[in-house]
Amino acid sequence: MATNKNRQWLLKSRPEGMISPDQFQLAESEVPRLNDGEVLAKVLLLSFDPTQRAWMSMDTYIPAVNLGEPMRAGGIAQVIESRHSKFRPGDLVNSFCGWQEYVVFQPDKPKFVPVTRIPGHLDPKLILALSLTGLTAYFGMLEIGCPKRGETVLISGAAGATGSVAGQIAKLKGCKVVGIAGGEEKCKWLKEIGKFDFAIDYKSQDIGRELDRICPEGVDVYFDNVGGPITDEVLLRINQKARVVLCGAISQYNQKVEEMYGLQNYLSLVINRARAEGFIILDYLDRALEGLLKLTSWVESGNLIQEIDLQNGFENIPSTLLRIFNGDNVGKQILQLAEPPLPIRTNPAEQLIFRIMQKLSGLRG
């Protein structure tokens, strides 16, 4: 392995305003030799997430990426060499892989997120999507939004990875679900595939007028992915005891601090005795299995569609990050770097246990 080269995209400069591919630099180094307790894996799939914009520029819930280091990114990799007793060549693992072709993990000293083996019978693209944005939608909607049958649930950024799953979960809970997204094609996806009751195209329609027409009864749960003026319009239409799930505010991530949008209508939270609560999915990592069992069983039963927007090729990594800020993606943005070089290791006992646990989670409703 020591003769292999590892291509990487390093963070070259911190963005101010809109990110650009120029902020990354291509580098090549030797694939390192392993020490005891380490695992070498080939990166197969990379996840693209709006939070990477924050990781490029500042310390937030985790520290910023250092300049000159590979850009941080979630991903799926295949173990090709192991000096750790719990990992074997052929295993698929889910963790922060970074923008590089090979990654060395120290599973006993994980950095920010654990190194998790995923059962070999599951589709790695699906697991990558569900384990990041799927779980965000699941816990954000169910634990903070707490939707009740018959309530009206509104999602911004609704055709994206998190929004599309959050809306479908609210639908499964018996709610009237409305999505806000950019463009006719995305709104069509929401209604025809995502089974949302209504969709509003914020690029061509007046959101306030559409909300008054579609939801004269007001909004009980607002799952917010975008922030800014869209959220201000929604705040004017929340009901008493509404729950505002502050998942993210992508409309503001590329703004300079002095240009960030300040909400005008937040007093609506007071008047309506409503609750706005932010969360970070890392807080729910100890319940990840519970969420994944549920989400995968919904996908298998056809009750949840996880749309995946797949790009390819190492050279396209920086430009793929821009897709989510330009709104080019429908569903979860993933890039495939490589096919698994080894047969994927499956473990029939583990597969059986997963299936049984899925069934049990289904019985719990």
Ligand SMILES: NC(=O)c1ccc[n+]([C@@H]2O[C@H](COP(=O)([O-])OP(=O)(O)OC[C@H]3O[C@@H](n4cnc5c(N)ncnc54)[C@H](OP(=O)(O)O)[C@@H]3O)[C@@H](O)[C@H]2O)c1
């Ligand atoms: N709290 C957490 O732990 C957590 C975890 C994961 C994600 N998030 C947050 O969830 C949100 C969605 O993330 P995701 O990974 O699922 O991405 P995504 O929704 O798949 O992709 C981003 C989407 O945002 C929309 N967008 C981009 N710029 C916009 C703007 N200026 N105004 C309105 N919409 C804009 C685009 O859709 P349109 O074409 O519809 O504009 C784009 O497709 C983000 O705010 C992210 O930070 C939070």
